[in-house]
Amino acid sequence: MxxxxxxxxxxxxxxxxxxxxxxxxxxxxxEIIGIIGPNGAGKTTLFNIIAGxxxxxxxxxxxxxxxxxxxxxxxxxRLGIARTYQMVRPFNSLTTLENTLIGLSFGRINPPDYKKxxxxxxxxxxxxxxxxxxxxxxETLTLVEKKYLEMARAMxxxxxxxxxxxxxxxxGPAEIxxxxxxxxxxxxxxxTVIMIxxxxxxxxxxxxxxxxxxxxxxxxxxxxxxVANDPRVVEAYIGNVEMGEQETLNA
Amino acid sequence: MSWIQRKNLYLVAILCLCVLAALPxxxxxxALMWVFLTxxxxxxxxxxxxxxxxxxxxxxGHSTFFGLGAYSTAILLNHDFGxxxxxxxxxxxxxxxxxxxxxxxxxxxxAYFALATFGLISLMEVFASNLxxxxxxSGGISTPPGDYMVPAYYLSLIAAGGTxxxxxxxxxxxxxxxxxxxxxxxxxxxxxxxxxxxxxxxxLVISSVPAGLVGGIYVWNVTYISPPAAFGLEIALSPxxxxxxxxxxxxxxxxxxxxxxxLIQELxxxxxxHFHLTIYGVLLVLLGxxxxxxxxxxxxxxxxxxxxxxxxxxxxxxxxxxxxR
Numbered sequence: 126m127x128x129x130x131x132x133x134x135x136x137x138x139x140x141x142x143x144x145x146x147x148x149x150x151x152x153x154x155x156e157i158i159g160i161i162g163p164n165g166a167g168k169t170t171l172f173n174i175i176a177g178x179x180x181x182x183x184x185x186x187x188x189x190x191x192x193x194x195x196x197x198x199x200x201x202x203r204l205g206i207a208r209t210y211q212m213v214r215p216f217n218s219l220t221t222l223e224n225t226l227i228g229l230s231f232g233r234i235n236p237p238d239y240k241k242x243x244x245x246x247x248x249x250x251x252x253x254x255x256x257x258x259x260x261x262x263x264e265t266l267t268l269v270e271k272k273y274l275e276m277a278r279a280m281x282x283x284x285x286x287x288x289x290x291x292x293x294x295x296x297g298p299a300e301i302x303x304x305x306x307x308x309x310x311x312x313x314x315x316x317t318v319i320m321i322x323x324x325x326x327x328x329x330x331x332x333x334x335x336x337x338x339x340x341x342x343x344x345x346x347x348x349x350x351x352v353a354n355d356p357r358v359v360e361a362y363i364g365n366v367e368m369g370e371q372e373t374l375n376a
Numbered sequence: 377m378s379w380i381q382r383k384n385l386y387l388v389a390i391l392c393l394c395v396l397a398a399l400p401x402x403x404x405x406x407a408l409m410w411v412f413l414t415x416x417x418x419x420x421x422x423x424x425x426x427x428x429x430x431x432x433x434x435x436x437g438h439s440t441f442f443g444l445g446a447y448s449t450a451i452l453l454n455h456d457f458g459x460x461x462x463x464x465x466x467x468x469x470x471x472x473x474x475x476x477x478x479x480x481x482x483x484x485x486x487a488y489f490a491l492a493t494f495g496l497i498s499l500m501e502v503f504a505s506n507l508x509x510x511x512x513x514s515g516g517i518s519t520p521p522g523d524y525m526v527p528a529y530y531l532s533l534i535a536a537g538g539t540x541x542x543x544x545x546x547x548x549x550x551x552x553x554x555x556x557x558x559x560x561x562x563x564x565x566x567x568x569x570x571x572x573x574x575x576x577x578x579x580l581v582i583s584s585v586p587a588g589l590v591g592g593i594y595v596w597n598v599t600y601i602s603p604p605a606a607f608g609l610e611i612a613l614s615p616x617x618x619x620x621x622x623x624x625x626x627x628x629x630x631x632x633x634x635x636x637x638x639l640i641q642e643l644x645x646x647x648x649x650h651f652h653l654t655i656y657g658v659l660l661v662l663l664g665x666x667x668x669x670x671x672x673x674x675x676x677x678x679x680x681x682x683x684x685x686x687x688x689x690x691x692x693x694x695x696x697x698x699x700x701r
Contacts, residue, residue, distance in 0.1 A: 176567055178563065178566075198567045199566050199567075199568075199571045199572065202567060202568055203569050207568075214561055216560035216561060217560060218560060219553075219556060219560060223553060227553060227554070227565070227568050227569075227570065230569075231568060231571075232568070233569075278568060279568075282568060282569055
């Protein structure tokens with residue numbers, strides 16, 4: 126069986142630093158996959174490699190059985206993998222609509238007719254709750270709106286896989302609930318979602334499968350509640366429990 | 377202010393065109409020459425702005441294309457080619473040259489790109505001065521003499537008009553949107569499917585065509601071109617100055633800038649011949665200080681520009697903090 130997305134022994138070195146070491150991941154269609162791990166674990170680097178912003182040092186990435194790890198980012202986007210950025214990076218002086226139109230004009234499905242593109246872009250913006258902001262410059266949006274714009278722009282490329290890099294960080298509790306609904310709807314429309322997230326409650330609730338990275342190594346993978354109780358994961362996040370107990374006893 | 381509308385702008389444009397078309401009847405050749413040069417500078421500034429304004433790469437070597445167009449037209453005219461064929465071949469040559477140099481140059485960004493392109497014109501000037509048997513060396517090259525003022529005048533207007541239309545439609549096309557996205561953030565543009573490198577190359581080729589064309593028309597009319605006239609500092613910087621003065625990234629910007637600059641230069645030349653360059657320099661400094669986004673982006677004109685449907689929704693230059701001092 127060919128997976129929708131498959132990373133095979135992906136390794137990335139930045140000089141002497143090993144950011145990712147021998148990562149293998151298989152993704153099937155219609156999943157929501159969470160990638161968690163402490164800061165510097167290599168989560169965003171993994172996204173950069175899948176989306177083609179960085180080439181892997183070793184290893185291969187396959188999308189529907191086709192090797193994509195040598196292709197430029199623009200081509201990977203046209204094949205159907207879209208991403209958002211952790212630090213929002215909209216095209217600041219362009220309007221919200223124009224930002225979305227870029228995705229629509231160069232994504233997987235790009236309607237040749239300008240009017241159709243605008244209508245489609247407006248649909249996506251309305252879906253993301255940005256319909257009234259279509260003619261505002263992207264830089265005038267609030268952080269929450271910019272996060273939604275990132276998603277709108279990515280969805281505009283009609284992706285099959287959507288890579289969400291911490292879209293929920295910086296949002297308030299009520300906004301998180303709304304964003305979770307949005308992500309569920311995106312997934313329901315037939316898009317496979319891979320998300321990096323620090324808000325563990327969201328991961329527990331949304332994701333079908335969780336992958337845990339620590340210092341560039343995949344230390345656990347499985348259902349959210351399995352992973353949460355995995356001693357290696359607890360150790361990575363909180364530190365060695367037994368050591369801690371011993372220290373308290375000695376004291 | 378209700379008369380400020382798109383359709384009224386078209387009326388004004390048509391009126392201007394009618395006046396310009398009828399001008400050769402009453403006007404002196406001095407006036408024709410002035411309009412001719414304005415049209416040449418306008419074409420250069422507008423075509424520069426495709427790369428400088430839309431794409432956001434400051435191409436200081438844009439006049440390379442002007443010079444190449446001029447030199448190749450001159451050489452072809454001297455080999456008994458007809459004007460149309462000479463211009464056509466000159467454009468092909470210029471565009472091919474742009475395509476070739478775009479490959480190394482677009483591996484650079486920002487100041488490095490600007491410096492490298494600036495180096496290109498110096499290189500071309502050295503070539504033009506030293507390839508004696510092809511270019512006539514530092515003495516320049518003459519073309520068959522004759523009175524071409526009126527046809528050259530119309531040709532330059534057509535070239536300028538064509539460039540205005542090109543720039544206008546480029547600004548609203550899918551290609552133009554891609555160029556803007558590259559200007560804003562090249563890496564993000566790439567990750568949203570914009571093939572950045574081919575598009576950058578293509579934009580340079582497109583911008584080289586009008587420049588090469590007016591170079592050819594210029595040399596045909598003036599019947600002489602020398603290395604400093606083709607690749608010198610003045611012709612190199614004028615398109616940049618004009619585009620920035622009028623307002624980069626908007627079709628109207630270089631249009632306003634070109635008319636303004638040539639008018640000022642001419643007036644200063646007539647009124648204060650001795651100090652005209654001094655006053656011109658001071659004026660440019662003042663304009664740069666007080667209108668950093670160009671004439672169109674001043675507080676009074678920007679709303680009008682937007683009302684006419686030109687320009688971004690937000691002031692591109694405000695973002696960079698140059699307007700807020």
